[in-house]
Amino acid sequence: MTTPMLEIRGLHATAGETLILKGIDLVLMPGEVHAVMGPNGSGKSTLANVLAGKPGYAVVKGQVLFEGKDLTAMPPEERARAGVFLAFQYPVEIPGVSNMYFLKQAVNAVRQHRGIEELDAMEFLSLAREKMKLVEMSDKLMQRSLNEGFSGGEKKRNEILQMALLEPKLAVLDETDSGLDIDALRVIAGGVNALRGPDRSMLLITHYQRLLDYIVPDRVHVLSGGRIVKSGGKELALELEEKGYGWIEQADGERSPSREAAANG
Amino acid sequence: MSNETLEQLASRDYEWGFTTKIEMDIVEPGLDESVIRFISAKKEEPAWMVEWRLEAFRRWQKMEEPHHWARVSYPAIDYQAIRYYAAPKQQRKLESLDELDPELRRTYEKLGISLDEQKRLAGVAVDAVFDSVSVATTFKKELEKHGIIFCPFSEAVKKHPELVQKYLGSVVPVNDNFFAALNSAVFTDGSFVYIPPGVRCPMELSTYFRINASETGQFERTLIIADEGAYVSYLEGCTAPQRDENQLHAAVVELIALDDAQIKYSTVQNWYPGDADGKGGIYNFVTKRGKCAGKRSKISWTQVETGSAITWKYPSCILLGDDSVGEFYSVALTSKRQQADTGTKMIHIGKRTKSTIVSKGISAAHGQNTYRGLVRIQKGADGARNYSQCDSLLIGSECGAHTFPYLEVQNPTAKVEHEATTSKIGEDQLFYCQQRGISEEDAVNMIVNGFCKRVLKELPMEFAVEAQKLLGVSLEGAVG
Numbered sequence: 001m002t003t004p005m006l007e008i009r010g011l012h013a014t015a016g017e018t019l020i021l022k023g024i025d026l027v028l029m030p031g032e033v034h035a036v037m038g039p040n041g042s043g044k045s046t047l048a049n050v051l052a053g054k055p056g057y058a059v060v061k062g063q064v065l066f067e068g069k070d071l072t073a074m075p076p077e078e079r080a081r082a083g084v085f086l087a088f089q090y091p092v093e094i095p096g097v098s099n100m101y102f103l104k105q106a107v108n109a110v111r112q113h114r115g116i117e118e119l120d121a122m123e124f125l126s127l128a129r130e131k132m133k134l135v136e137m138s139d140k141l142m143q144r145s146l147n148e149g150f151s152g153g154e155k156k157r158n159e160i161l162q163m164a165l166l167e168p169k170l171a172v173l174d175e176t177d178s179g180l181d182i183d184a185l186r187v188i189a190g191g192v193n194a195l196r197g198p199d200r201s202m203l204l205i206t207h208y209q210r211l212l213d214y215i216v217p218d219r220v221h222v223l224s225g226g227r228i229v230k231s232g233g234k235e236l237a238l239e240l241e242e243k244g245y246g247w248i249e250q251a252d253g254e255r256s257p258s259r260e261a262a263a264n265g
Numbered sequence: 266m267s268n269e270t271l272e273q274l275a276s277r278d279y280e281w282g283f284t285t286k287i288e289m290d291i292v293e294p295g296l297d298e299s300v301i302r303f304i305s306a307k308k309e310e311p312a313w314m315v316e317w318r319l320e321a322f323r324r325w326q327k328m329e330e331p332h333h334w335a336r337v338s339y340p341a342i343d344y345q346a347i348r349y350y351a352a353p354k355q356q357r358k359l360e361s362l363d364e365l366d367p368e369l370r371r372t373y374e375k376l377g378i379s380l381d382e383q384k385r386l387a388g389v390a391v392d393a394v395f396d397s398v399s400v401a402t403t404f405k406k407e408l409e410k411h412g413i414i415f416c417p418f419s420e421a422v423k424k425h426p427e428l429v430q431k432y433l434g435s436v437v438p439v440n441d442n443f444f445a446a447l448n449s450a451v452f453t454d455g456s457f458v459y460i461p462p463g464v465r466c467p468m469e470l471s472t473y474f475r476i477n478a479s480e481t482g483q484f485e486r487t488l489i490i491a492d493e494g495a496y497v498s499y500l501e502g503c504t505a506p507q508r509d510e511n512q513l514h515a516a517v518v519e520l521i522a523l524d525d526a527q528i529k530y531s532t533v534q535n536w537y538p539g540d541a542d543g544k545g546g547i548y549n550f551v552t553k554r555g556k557c558a559g560k561r562s563k564i565s566w567t568q569v570e571t572g573s574a575i576t577w578k579y580p581s582c583i584l585l586g587d588d589s590v591g592e593f594y595s596v597a598l599t600s601k602r603q604q605a606d607t608g609t610k611m612i613h614i615g616k617r618t619k620s621t622i623v624s625k626g627i628s629a630a631h632g633q634n635t636y637r638g639l640v641r642i643q644k645g646a647d648g649a650r651n652y653s654q655c656d657s658l659l660i661g662s663e664c665g666a667h668t669f670p671y672l673e674v675q676n677p678t679a680k681v682e683h684e685a686t687t688s689k690i691g692e693d694q695l696f697y698c699q700q701r702g703i704s705e706e707d708a709v710n711m712i713v714n715g716f717c718k719r720v721l722k723e724l725p726m727e728f729a730v731e732a733q734k735l736l737g738v739s740l741e742g743a744v745g
Contacts (some may be wrong), residue, residue: 076696077700107697109702
């Protein structure tokens, strides 16, 4: 039997002092792309941050296994080196550090961990050039300080470029579609689709169905109140688009007492 | 980062904290006229030099240690408890560098300074100052071919008295301030540079200062003169052993640029900073000033200050010649319990004079970092321009950053711009880097180096690499 890329069992997690995730179960097999949808405040970003190991987020109950290994025991940089990638909803800016330099550092940190020889400046440049085509990234953006003064679309393209360079096994895309116009969305979706493969799994976290027109998921999960309240095929996203989240939240409200009982039992 | 890792990193040693065991010629602690005469006699100085020192000493005795304006605090210094002269014993005069005491040679090698001319690939000539004396100067012959004088200060007093007498104290008068007056009375060695008219110095000149003996102060004097149309780039580095008591370093540096001359002066200051509790470390009270005496002359200061328990230092430019240019690029890092009060003074006197100030202050752990700068545009300085940028970066919540820009504009045609920012290394920035596989330490280094880039790129290549490493080492354990 194949080991799942990601296996989440009964995950309860806090952001600061607040319990946000209240029992998540999710299995992502190698090569699969799942979408996690849900209204604001449902816990989507918390899930992304917990997976990446952001300080301030704590697992209080349950398990997160990455290729069968306990992910929560690893510091964030080790998760990254092991192949977990998070495309940030709000990529940070680092003044004075060129985008090219930053990417080279990141790629070499990961290569070093994997026991592959580090790339020198020239080798990195040719690798970067090849991947830049994927998201139509210009040389000019590579010379600028990391994300400093980048437009929303440029920042998101830069995230996907990093994903292409780091070649993760598990990519979590946190609201990668937010703040994008349709052209930018198309470019980014094109980049993501090109990176799909049998050894790479993706978790698309999004509020809107729109992204899923371009990146078609294998499964769709609906998150509400810190739980997955409904899972289904790609058509579930369309149903949500049509009926809105109110429909799900209502259904969840009716069902949750019994689920609570089951969890406690 | 967990507390455990933090502690591990914080306990890391100051790499340059070793002591050289060598037989020394040392005076007893204390200061009076006889000590000054003793120093002068040791240096076989002419009468005018002794008189100059004694005059400075008399003025110093009437002055008070400045305690009211700088944002640094330390217990009163007992000037009678300091030794004012310490020099490695030397059997006889050296004929060549090969005869240098192997122990001294090893010391400099440990510090990464090769005194072996053959081994040096990059063209850098070094004057090595060990406690109170210069122990070696490399590439002297090569430089002499160009008419360049690069020698220990004490040698210049004997061999080039006309130049020393003309320029010594012409930029920093003996009574300029308390520490400059003290230095003028007791200075022991340092470097002297003269670049003749029209000569572009073919290599970087550098002085490496090492304090070794305990209880001693280091009082060096540097005088650099760039004659008309000359150019020189000068580097200064320094380290000291790790000790529990504080040691005083009070230097004076004077630069003079005549018409169309340029002096680029770079410092990487790495005196022992004391331990995490603030025990020990060097008190670095230094007066550095350059005079753009000639038209179209230019003086540029670049400093990376990572060491010392206390740094009190304002490399300045007097822009006397019309169209002259002054620059100040500074990175000052305070970690542990370090305190720095540093900045510059740009005094615009000539017409169309221009100055640029870029100051980057980094505070970590319990460090206190103050930028203090004066821009004065005098009445006759028509069309003068200044641009100042002062940025502070905070790492952690126990440190402090302070900015005191002073502006005195007496000419309505002047243009003065000032920008200032304060930022904090955010958890978000660190997490972002970590999520890309970069360790927290490397992430901090990267962010700090990015912050300092504008200054670091002013340093000669080799020095820039050294400075980057030093920033990294100085910050280890400061993040949490």
